[in-house]
Structure formats: C-alpha cells, structure tokens
Amino acid sequence: MEDNAGWHRSEKVKEIEGITVEFLPPYSLELQSAERLWTLVDEPLVNQSFETIDEIEEILVERCNTLNNMKQEIKDLTNYFFLYR
Numbered sequence: 899m900e901d902n903a904g905w906h907r908s909e910k911v912k913e914i915e916g917i918t919v920e921f922l923p924p925y926s927l928e929l930q931s932a933e934r935l936w937t938l939v940d941e942p943l944v945n946q947s948f949e950t951i952d953e954i955e956e957i958l959v960e961r962c963n964t965l966n967n968m969k970q971e972i973k974d975l976t977n978y979f980f981l982y983r
Contacts, residue, residue, distance in 0.1 A: 932976070934975040934976055935965075935972065935975060935976065938965060938968065938971065938972070938975070939958075939961060939965070941961070942957050942960075942961050943957065943958075
C-alpha cells in the first residue's frame, strides 16, 4: 500500500508484473500507525543541514535511544482504541 504522494503516482514509476499497487485513502493514518511517529523521530533533524550521513546517523541513534524511553507518548500516538476491542 502506498500513499497518494506525487512520486508514487508519477508516470515514471514502473509497475512490476504481478504486483498490484493499492493506494491508501486520504487521512488514513489508522491504516499505517507508524506514520504518526515521524514527528517524534525527525524532531532533531528539522531545519538542520548535515555534512555527512554519519552525522545524521549519530543524531538518529541518539533519538532512537530517547524514543525507547518514551513508551507512553508512542502508545498515545499509535494505540487506536478501535484496533483493540
């Protein structure tokens, strides 16, 4: 499944025989709950520039360690009540 981003619908995208692409409906975060985590993950990267991939990796490793201690915040963002009835 893919979202409706322009690069997913571009004429340049080559279809693979035997694979059918399904597009998510608009505002369907409940179908991909990990999407809601991006605001937490990319927080230290926003409006920054980096000289190397290693710099980005170092920041992301640190952020992942921080996120590991943010269990309640992550649960609040991804634990949809209607999924666990």
